Amino acid sequence: MSSINADLHCHSNVSDGTLSPEAVAERAFNNGVRLWALTDHDEVGGQRRACEAANRLGMDYLTGSEISVTYAGKTVHIVGLGFDADNEQLVKGLADTRGGRERRAHEMAEDLAKVGIHGAFEGALKYVGNPDLISRTHFARYLVEIGLCADSHEVFRRYLVEGKPGYVGHRWATLGNAVRWITQAGGVAVIAHPGRYDFTPNEEHALFTEFKALGGEGVEVVTGSHTPDEYVKYADMARAFDLLASRGSDFHDPSESHIDLGALPDLPGKLTPVWEALSHRIVRA
Numbered sequence: 436m437s438s439i440n441a442d443l444h445c446h447s448n449v450s451d452g453t454l455s456p457e458a459v460a461e462r463a464f465n466n467g468v469r470l471w472a473l474t475d476h477d478e479v480g481g482q483r484r485a486c487e488a489a490n491r492l493g494m495d496y497l498t499g500s501e502i503s504v505t506y507a508g509k510t511v512h513i514v515g516l517g518f519d520a521d522n523e524q525l526v527k528g529l530a531d532t533r534g535g536r537e538r539r540a541h542e543m544a545e546d547l548a549k550v551g552i553h554g555a556f557e558g559a560l561k562y563v564g565n566p567d568l569i570s571r572t573h574f575a576r577y578l579v580e581i582g583l584c585a586d587s588h589e590v591f592r593r594y595l596v597e598g599k600p601g602y603v604g605h606r607w608a609t610l611g612n613a614v615r616w617i618t619q620a621g622g623v624a625v626i627a628h629p630g631r632y633d634f635t636p637n638e639e640h641a642l643f644t645e646f647k648a649l650g651g652e653g654v655e656v657v658t659g660s661h662t663p664d665e666y667v668k669y670a671d672m673a674r675a676f677d678l679l680a681s682r683g684s685d686f687h688d689p690s691e692s693h694i695d696l697g698a699l700p701d702l703p704g705k706l707t708p709v710w711e712a713l714s715h716r717i718v719r720a
């Protein structure tokens with residue numbers, strides 16, 4: 436079962452991806468994915484379309500979302516899988532988390548204007564598929580468009596990150612709320628790409644410990660954001676903390692994403708895949 440091609444982390448234009456939910460479904464299926472979850476940031480607005488498109492293609496589906504959390508002064512992402520996407524508390528919690536993105540975007544544009552980059556709000560907005568969900572990714576696309584950076588990776592080195600032009604600190608959901616919204620809606624909470632956070636080993640240990648205590652049950656081991664060494668490290672962490680293991684490309688766009696849908700290696704051995712624990716929540720084709 437663990438060798439099934441599952442891709443449980445990716446984005447559509449309902450958040451900061453560029454393809455529609457239907458187009459992401461098709462690309463996933465054509466790449467061999469047989470169990471899929473669309474995990475738009477702080478949103479479940481694409482879930483019905485994604486599930487219907489998946490099932491039409493013959494692909495099993497799990498609901499998903501990637502929730503932005505502020506933990507120990509840093510942004511951490513928590514992926515929810517297999518929840519009831521109509522659950523009121525979850526829907527409201529996500530709406531609250533999205534609120535403030537537009538104001539933040541105006542502040543980001545003001546900060547960019549200070550270094551001579553004008554019109555960034557309007558420029559970013561051109562790339563936005565969901566007016567509720569303007570993100571740094573949309574600004575990155577605009578900065579590439581005007582030739583300021585060669586690609587989004589360069590943008591996130593020179594702009595939009597702490598200490599660089601265009602960065603605006605933001606308070607997202609708490610870890611406790613994010614885990615609660617997911618679990619009370621019948622889903623499993625998963626720490627997204629833990630290798631991406633600049634935590635010290637002590638801080639990382641505290642995150643895992645607190646997450647477990649709050650009812651979190653999973654961690655991404657194989658993701659487009661991890662190096663092969665990190666697959667090994669987080670497989671060990673999953674075993675040490677008795678967490679379910681997840682796998683997902685974090686695909687956003689065919690040219691921006693270096694890992695395509697379904698293209699990752701299998702989970703390492705001696706792990707319990709998160710989809711085994713969620714078999715009752717899978718919407719089968």
Ligand code: AMP
Pocket residue numbers: 451476503569570571572587588591592687
């Ligand atoms: P936001 O939620 O508005 O803070 O935007 C976060 C999004 O920016 C992430 O979901 C990624 O899509 C993108 N992002 C953040 N850091 C990087 C990076 N170093 N390289 C490429 N994309 C990034």
Ligand code: MN
Pocket residue numbers: 446451476572687
């Ligand atoms: Mn993103």
Ligand code: MN
Pocket residue numbers: 501512627628
């Ligand atoms: Mn993320």
Ligand code: MN
Pocket residue numbers: 444445446501685
């Ligand atoms: Mn993501």
